[in-house]
Amino acid sequence: MKLKTIVYIILSAASVFAQTEIGFDFDYARFKYNDKIYCEIYYSINQSSLTVIKKDDSESVSAYVTIKFTNTDSNKVMISKKYQVNTAAVEGNTSGKNLLGVLGFLIDKGNYIIDIKASDFSDTMKSKSYSERINVKGFDDGKTGISDIQFASRIINESVNKSSIFYKNTMEVFPHPINVYGQNYPILFYYSELYNLQSDTTKGDLILNTQVVDSRGLKVFEKSKTISKKNNEVVEVGAVNISKFFSGSYTFLLNLYNQKSQKGLASSKKFYIYNPNIVDTMHSQKNNFNVESTEFAVLSEEECDEMFASAQYIAGGSEIEKFKKLSGAESKREFLFQFWKMRDTDPSTPENEFKNIFNQRISHVDMKYRAFNKRGIKTDRGRVYLIYGEPDEIELHPNDYDKKPYEIWYYNSIEGGVLFVFGDLTGYSDYELIHSTKRGEMRDDTWARRILTN
Template identity: 30%
Template sequence: MEKAASAQPFPFFCCKPAKKVISCVVKFLREQKIMAILICLLAMLCWLPQPISAQTQSQPFLMNFDYSRFRSTASAGYLELYYSFYCGQITFHPAGENFKGGVALRTDLIDAQTGQAVIKERVVVPVVMDDTSTTGWKTTSVLRQAGHLVPFGNYRLHIVAYDSANPARRDSLSLPLEMKALTQRPAISDVELCSSIQASTNKNHPYFKSSHEVMPNPSLVYGSMSPVVYVYAELYDIDTTKVYAVDYEMIDDGGTVVKNVSRQRRYRTPNTVEIGTLNAVALKPGKYTLRLSLRDSPSGQRTQSQKGFYVYQPPALSAEPASTPTSLAVAIETLTAKEAEDEFQKARYLADKTEIDFFSQLKTPQAQKDFLKEFWTRREAGSALEAPRRRVDYLRRVEVVTERYSSYTKKGWRTDRGRVFILYGKPDEVERHSSEGVGKPYEIWYYYQIENGVQFIFVDKNGFGDYDLVHSTKRGELYDEGWSRFLQ
């Protein structure tokens, strides 16, 4: 019987043709591995997250600023400059496990007599965010403080701030500034209004001074979201043998003292600090002045310093309760496809670029209505940066301006006056100027409760009753000091 042959390994590695085949296979596999790596890299690049603040690109870039002057030498004072910005207005890019952005600052202090720059500072304030998934990251404040020794004299301060990743998004200011000797005895420095003041021994803290961590509030805005006004001031040439009456007064824009706190103080050293707190939560929205006074009780001699601030209490647009999610959804669900499209066009003044682009890509009426539900839910809830806006009130304003400002060529809500009315409400005062000589008709709208009081100027350039916005003092709006040329 023939013995069955045992299984033997195929002698593949023993012949030259086989080795050549193996070499080709290995080369092929290596090439495939490289291709796989390249494909993975391309996929990663395609899926890299976009700048996380892309949704804020259509929003104005705003800088908050304040300053205080303190005594220093016989010929110069110490000038502190305070800046702040919100993270939601900064463009961030991925950087490893974090997101990085920044604010570029240009600060120039120009001598009014010589035209020479006493301060010429160029700096980029880096900002790093570890987590952007939290709801409050957009309202996180970026704070910077700079101090300079400045000779006594008159100056002009120019500041430009811009998003370092998008220089076109910027804010600026220019104001006169005087540095002078504090010769009165006793004397008080400028009042610095702060977001917090805490006793401290940490001299390395960036906001440490006079044994305290003094956190400035460059926005000068207080209210329900920031109810406590912290006050810091330096006192000079105090008579340590006397008892002084220290008065804190809150004065409204009409000159009425709405809050007064007074106490008796005896100071241990001739040069010291005065620190106090007041609560602003009960104040009505508007502009106020905080006045700090030091009175010599026997003689009645008074020394004082003051600083303006603002109170903002975010209200709904009306006293009616906000829409419930159910009622809002039902109201939007009943819209036709044309009505949903039309409503978002009217609501574009509240939308950012990302929302506008996203809505334009929606293909079905139901997708548009679902988007509107989420859009109005966010607007009615409001945020730390934006007051709540009820859908019904917004659309009611649209109806008002459509009736008032529509022309043959443009609906009222598409006009400049219509947009301003929709966003800011009815103006407190309107100046109407008819055609005077060869001049063109124009209107000036005043809003006294917005910022420090603002105005909008509209000119009927073509004589057809369609007034164009040519100038406004509202931050983020069109600013043109030479607007009067449009009257010619």
Template identity: 25%
Template sequence: MKIIVSYILALSVAIGVFICPPEAFGQNVYGSDNFPGRKVFEVDYAQFKGADPELNLLEIYYKIFTSGLQFVRDGDNYRATYEITGTIYDDNGLQVTAFSTEKSITLSSYSATTSPADFRISQIKKSLPPGKYKIEFRLVDNNSGGSSKSTLKAELIRYDNRNPQLSGIELIQAVDTAVVDTVFTKGNLSVIPAVSRQLSGDINARLLYYIEIYRGTDDLKNVQIETRILDRKFHTMYTDSMTADFGDPNGTIREVRHVSLDNIESGDYYIDIALKNRRGKVFDRARTEFYLYWSPEAMIINDYKTALSQLRYIADPGDIKTMEKAENSEDRIEKWNEFWLSKDPSPGTKENETKNAYYRRIDFANRNFSVMKKPGWRTDRGMVYIEYGEPDQIEDYPFELNSKAYQIWYYYRHGDPRRFVFIDEWGDNDFRLLYPYDGRTW
């Protein structure tokens, strides 16, 4: 048996996450959701050829969410200060280098301090020889004293081939002509990293990426760039190709591309980029993964039936019937907005905390509980997770010769303890909920 205890509440206090009390949202459990919750930060990286032929340029990107920091009053404003530290180890576990920086954020309103849409992006550059590395990235909230850590693994390749080579793939959110030199400057471009590997499948959504192509010792004039989107079984969902010329005197092509994500369903994918000659010979290939999720608004347009079905855990049957009567897209959107406005614990503000928490839970269920062709939100574990959030404790009993795998989820919050038992009846990882279905056993 493996017991997994949730430390989300304790961690939230430690890192100073602003959590509104349940009373602020009436009886609506979604308004006080903490998990997957307000992230503190995200980290990503990409590698490029360095100015020194013996060293690569490792770029470490980070995104700090203001809602994960503790703010204190500073006159008429609110201020948070935090320290970022990082340690890089080689493949033998020996420290190679480290970095540290302290920063602050000042906001003019309390609502901005809790907005999940407010964040800061920056990056750190390190020159390292080719090899395998582990990067430990830590953020310390100076106001609360709490800290959070993330670990990345990076393998830096050697850029000394005679044939063209690819840099790492940097997923980006914006690019512009560089006016002044900043940490985001690459040649004559200012490239802002996306950091997150989760992309929203909104209407007309697209994936943006930046790569560099190095000519190598052969004096090639151009190269073909093939871009593909692959699903988890490596089926091609999208493909295109173009020819790029080595016009730079240094033999470097800086390329920004965008890929349409239309008609691609939610799920895990790879972006695969190959360099080829005119005969189709592959010189080099780079691949990285990302996760695409359709926003609720995109689902209204693309799959209204599923969008309504996903409301089963929060909407009354009458509400769903009203929305089913919508005759066109405009009417659907209007009724949809009316429904969620009725659930908004803080009307008049930009964020609808209930809606945000609800769809965070659906996304988590899809990523963790999906089986075969059944999305996670339709499974029994997904249902309980969406309705009640992350369990306070999980007892996990894996499959054994004389017993089937099962899990017990415990909830102790709000003075209403519940216990849910799930069993993997057929060994297909689709854990079914056992009676009592409401989890009340005492």
């Protein structure tokens, strides 16, 4: 999911926006719908960042929301829509009020990029956009499954308002796309769906374990309950009081497993808390936990493999070989726990700063350096960015006469100054590394001849 910094959270709380940017947040959740996936998109637009429209004796605000789903496996645009959303009438101060909505789309399994943008109806230059990469795996009818987690600001059970756009499964679920809780939202509401419960024919009860884990990996909330197999599908809703939790990032976990076999699956989602009046008194406990009390505890073996596929760029040769020899989720979880713990640059703080920076780099390269159907981290530019960080200077040459597009990246603080040259040799915007002065990287002092068009 998208990253938000504490700076952004504070600015949002104060309703401060740049003149050319509106207050806009979005979130999504994927649910099972027959043999397809129903993807819900939740959006929130701050009314005070929109231009007030005056007509007769009334005032209103309006915005456009455009959304596009691109299948990165085929590089085809599968969905492209534009909507106009508005309020009936704005009374008084609009600060803190939001245009809240939900959009639903049926999609097939695959890899997608969601591009979503909100713009002011009266001034389309005032806008904000996001680009989010998602993987849609689908749900196997022969196995138990669990949907994504939807966060909400409130949930009305047994609602009679069936015409509400937020109505589903006998209740109204009001989305909270910003995913920030605290002073204004002291209760975190959540919604999820459990599937194919009757496919679990082994002896033993199904247990649903709910956890909230802080940025250090410490459990700050946990509860468990038995899930009946009487119905094949079950809706799970609940609430967690977070008013006493200190500010920071947290992970919400739902873990469904068989009590006897201990096998199961999990769904997780990050959220943020802003409680400036709550003091963190647990800094000293950071090193007093193990893998079982961290975010790694619920990772599947596939998720462990996916995490290390990105992290291997900063791993040593012996670490890569060690991970290749591991089998089973338990050993891989322990490896990843130790892998990131030893790279924590400041163990005295609740955050693992190195891991956070690296994850931010992954998000950046996946968005900026993707090429055709290739993830950004799989490209040469993405790899270099992940390992060495943002260049001090980038020299762009997109349209030089008789030359293919190329870029030169400069890192002034590495080895007294090094450079990387990338060329778009195929014409598909997949820039390949063709020369570098960094020790250990590919060097070709005649690289210029490779980018000639003649």
